[in-house]
Amino acid sequence: MKRPATPASRWTAPLIALAPLSQGALLVALAGGWKAPVPALAALSLAATSLAAVLALRALRSARQQAAEARRTLEEAIDALPASVEIFDRHDRLVAYNQRLVEIYPHMRPLFERGASFEELARASLARGGIPDAVGREEEWLLERLASRKTEREPLLQRVHDERWLRIFERRTPSGGIVGVRLDVSDLVHEQQRLAASQAHLQALIRVAQNGVLTLDRSGHVLELNPACEQLFGFVADELRGSHIELLFGAGLNGPASGERLLPAALVGGPRELTARHRDGRELTLQLSVAEVRTETTDRFVAIITDLTERKLQEVRLREANALLARQSTTDGLTGVGNRRLFDQTLLQEWQRSARAGSSLALLLVDIDHFKQYNDHYGHVAGDDCLRRVASLLRSCVGRSGEPVCRYGGEEFAILLVDTDLAGAQVVAQRCLDSMRLAAIEHAGAPTRPTVSLSIGVVARCGDAQQPAQSLIEQADAALYQAKQQGRARMVCAAPRAA
Numbered sequence: 001m002k003r004p005a006t007p008a009s010r011w012t013a014p015l016i017a018l019a020p021l022s023q024g025a026l027l028v029a030l031a032g033g034w035k036a037p038v039p040a041l042a043a044l045s046l047a048a049t050s051l052a053a054v055l056a057l058r059a060l061r062s063a064r065q066q067a068a069e070a071r072r073t074l075e076e077a078i079d080a081l082p083a084s085v086e087i088f089d090r091h092d093r094l095v096a097y098n099q100r101l102v103e104i105y106p107h108m109r110p111l112f113e114r115g116a117s118f119e120e121l122a123r124a125s126l127a128r129g130g131i132p133d134a135v136g137r138e139e140e141w142l143l144e145r146l147a148s149r150k151t152e153r154e155p156l157l158q159r160v161h162d163e164r165w166l167r168i169f170e171r172r173t174p175s176g177g178i179v180g181v182r183l184d185v186s187d188l189v190h191e192q193q194r195l196a197a198s199q200a201h202l203q204a205l206i207r208v209a210q211n212g213v214l215t216l217d218r219s220g221h222v223l224e225l226n227p228a229c230e231q232l233f234g235f236v237a238d239e240l241r242g243s244h245i246e247l248l249f250g251a252g253l254n255g256p257a258s259g260e261r262l263l264p265a266a267l268v269g270g271p272r273e274l275t276a277r278h279r280d281g282r283e284l285t286l287q288l289s290v291a292e293v294r295t296e297t298t299d300r301f302v303a304i305i306t307d308l309t310e311r312k313l314q315e316v317r318l319r320e321a322n323a324l325l326a327r328q329s330t331t332d333g334l335t336g337v338g339n340r341r342l343f344d345q346t347l348l349q350e351w352q353r354s355a356r357a358g359s360s361l362a363l364l365l366v367d368i369d370h371f372k373q374y375n376d377h378y379g380h381v382a383g384d385d386c387l388r389r390v391a392s393l394l395r396s397c398v399g400r401s402g403e404p405v406c407r408y409g410g411e412e413f414a415i416l417l418v419d420t421d422l423a424g425a426q427v428v429a430q431r432c433l434d435s436m437r438l439a440a441i442e443h444a445g446a447p448t449r450p451t452v453s454l455s456i457g458v459v460a461r462c463g464d465a466q467q468p469a470q471s472l473i474e475q476a477d478a479a480l481y482q483a484k485q486q487g488r489a490r491m492v493c494a495a496p497r498a499a
């Protein structure tokens with residue numbers, strides 16, 4: 001490449017042209033000794049000057065070569081860097097840059113030239129939409145950016161085309177220039193964005209979750225809690241943060257030995273059911289599941305709490321309602337004693353049990369005498385009342401629980417006596433007759449006596465798997481019929497069945 005003449009080469013060129021001549025004069029001067037004539041001395045001086053010039057010229061060339069070499073080395077070095085590098089002089093003009101800078105800003109390729117000012121380059125980039133975050137506020141952005149170059153500050157994070165992100169480090173050099181390094185941190189930023197999005201998603205889920213969510217440190221102190229948890233225990237988050245988990249669950253858990261603190265590690269797993277107290281003292285039934293979340297930097301525990309209090313209450317209410325329904329389904333609505341359904345069920349059970357155990361089962365069929373006349377005389381409502389009084393009397397005559405007095409139908413009652421032989425059954429039947437007599441319920445309509453009386457058919461035998469339970473009723477009914485036939489107000493025991 002032909003270089004243009006420099007000032008140095010302009011004055012050294014004539015000297016170089018004279019050099020052969022001056023060397024000859026120098027030889028003549030030396031041959032003639034130091035006392036040479038004046039023309040010889042002049043020639044000598046000229047030769048010396050020429051020599052100095054030659055040497056200076058060589059030194060200059062060598063310095064130039066070294067400078068070019070150094071620059072090439074510098075350019076190769078910054079080209080080899082994975083980050084983009086740019087160097088501006090103290091007038092903020094581009095002195096050097098590497099290929100990576102052009103790759104990052106491809107739309108600026110023709111404009112990256114040594115001598116271009118930072119402001120020119122920035123304006124050109126803005127005009128080409130190279131800084132998406134500055135679109136619509138280019139001048140404002142430029143002013144901020146130029147101001148930022150005058151101060152040493154934190155590295156900038158800048159979004160460029162195609163969702164690429166750069167971390168820009170700028171440092172002043174001692175001579176007032178600026179060295180800029182741009183690192184492509186897109187992967188990192190994208191990862192952070194994904195992480196932030198997933199965290200926001202998770203936070204939203206936790207915020208609106210119906211279950212209480214608590215995070216705890218290793219020692220069991222509350223770090224965070226969600227609104228459901230605040231509501232569950234009646235505390236606001238600030239009151240619970242930093243407090244120990246025992247404040248919430250202490251009493252409801254089988255905690256460690258006295259004196260030792262409850263640690264969340266001991267609660268990992270679940271779900272487990274426990275009781276706790278609301279701030280207002282109400283007892284809560286809760287379900288607790290705890291998981292350990294261990295990362296390289298943290299060790300935390302997450303507790304999920306479900307409030308079962310209302311569900312438990314409903315279960316109790318449901319159980320009570322079912323029990324009531326069951327009672328109602330086996331209770332006679334008028335008299336409050338067992339109904340026919342209960343009698344049938346109990347008879348079947350006891351008949352089979354008696355057959356298995358070989359024990360005696362007794363049945364009393366009790367009928368109010370002349371009850372039609374009672375109704376006719378006193379009216380149906382009074383008749384109902386009489387039925388209730390008789391039922392109550394009969395119940396008081398049966399000592400053992402599990403031996404229900406049942407309304408068998410109309411004005412007829414049935415009493416099952418388990419593990420009771422005929423003698424025992426007769427005792428109970430007699431007690432019923434005596435009670436009735438003592439009660440002396442007026443019966444003005446009765447043809448025989450002025451008070452309400454009972455007729456009772458009594459039977460006692462061992463259950464028989466080969467025969468239906470109904471056979472016991474038939475025997476008692478036959479005995480009852482005889483009691484009616486024999487004048488009422490009495491008991492008749494059924495004759496033993498023929499084998």
Ligand SMILES: Nc1nc2c(ncn2[C@@H]2O[C@H](COP(=O)(O)OP(=O)(O)OP(=O)(O)O)[C@@H](O)[C@H]2O)c(=O)[nH]1
Binds near residue numbers: 370382387409410488
């Ligand atoms: N008030 C009332 N009466 C009832 C009820 N169930 C049945 N009766 C009446 O009981 C009476 C039974 O009459 P009967 O079967 O002739 O028997 P009785 O009049 O008691 O005569 P004996 O049994 O032979 O002494 C009928 O008049 C029925 O209407 C009831 O729930 N309330």
